Amino acid sequence: xxxxxxxxxxxxxxxxxxxxxxxxxxxxxxxxxxxxxxxxxxxxxxxxxxxxxxxxxxxxxxxxxxxxxxxxxxxxxxxxxxxxxxxxxxxxxxxxxxxxxxxxxxxxxxxxx
Amino acid sequence: xxxxxxxxxxxxxxxxxxxxxxxxxxxxxxxxxxxxxxxxxxxxxxxxxxxxxxxxxxxxxxxxxxxxxxxxxxxxxxxxxxxxxxxxxxxxxxxxxxxxxxxxxxxxxxxxxxxx
Numbered sequence: 430x431x432x433x434x435x436x437x438x439x440x441x442x443x444x445x446x447x448x449x450x451x452x453x454x455x456x457x458x459x460x461x462x463x464x465x466x467x468x469x470x471x472x473x474x475x476x477x478x479x480x481x482x483x484x485x486x487x488x489x490x491x492x493x494x495x496x497x498x499x500x501x502x503x504x505x506x507x508x509x510x511x512x513x514x515x516x517x518x519x520x521x522x523x524x525x526x527x528x529x530x531x532x533x534x535x536x537x538x539x540x541x542x
Numbered sequence: 543x544x545x546x547x548x549x550x551x552x553x554x555x556x557x558x559x560x561x562x563x564x565x566x567x568x569x570x571x572x573x574x575x576x577x578x579x580x581x582x583x584x585x586x587x588x589x590x591x592x593x594x595x596x597x598x599x600x601x602x603x604x605x606x607x608x609x610x611x612x613x614x615x616x617x618x619x620x621x622x623x624x625x626x627x628x629x630x631x632x633x634x635x636x637x638x639x640x641x642x643x644x645x646x647x648x649x650x651x652x653x654x655x656x657x658x
Contacts, residue, residue: 465649472548472635472649473586518585529576530637530647532585 432456433521435533443541448506450536452519455500459521463530464493464504467516476517477504509540544570546638548650555626556658563621563653565636571616572638576647577609580633592619626657 434453442448454462460481465473479486479493479502486493492505506513519533545568555561565575574593578586590611592598598611610622619638623630633654637647 470633470652470654472546472637472652474649475646529588529591531588534585537583 432531433519433533435519435536437536438534439537439539441539441541442509444509444511446509446540448504448509448513448538448540450504450517450519450538451501452503452533453499453501454521456521456523457500458523459531461522461528462493462495462502463520463522464491465518465520465532467518467535473518506538509538511540511542514538514540544568544638544640544646544648546572546636546648546650548634548636548653550653551651552654552656554656554658557627558625560622560624561626561655563623563634563636563655565619565621565638565650567617567638567640567648570638570640570642570648572619573616573641574639575613575619576637576639577611577619577621578635578637580635580652582633586635589621623655626655628657631655631657 463478464476466476467473477488477491479495481497490507495502517536520530522528522530547566549564577589580586589604590598590600592611592613594613594616600606613619633652635652637649639647
């Protein structure tokens, strides 16, 4: 059972455009939703995270939109740059110090110059 | 920010041999460490959760006798792939949870294992 569904699988965006990646979850016990960025041959790095008590969180060019009733959340990358080309993973976990993170399937983002 | 290191970064071994991968938290104490496996163009799959001083908790389908995990200190966890076979070739990534930062997990750079 795939607990966190992510789409699209791949995405091509022109430089300066907006990149949008969507995720949906099933388990209503999840209460922490991080996004990770991974470059080839590297480990994932935390990009931004949100809790379900807010509907939006913005950090620089990156924004998470969260819809608790629909059990969906998305990542928006504004003014996308070639350096943003990477694989992005959404994830979810239940809030405790011992909880594990469930990853989405990933989105390969390419920003065309 | 917090740093997690892995050693080695790449390893090639012959089929049937054992390989040990180290994961270290460099500037914080990690009461919990996680081990993931990532096949090419796929997501990270959790293999096991390791708590300092206790036995690791393995995910369903992961052979505990094949993937030995030791978490002997608050800054070091090791994953040993025993009797490695070509199908074990993968990218192994650890993460460490900072006990003071709740859900924040810091990921290591990964170890590429190739079994010939």
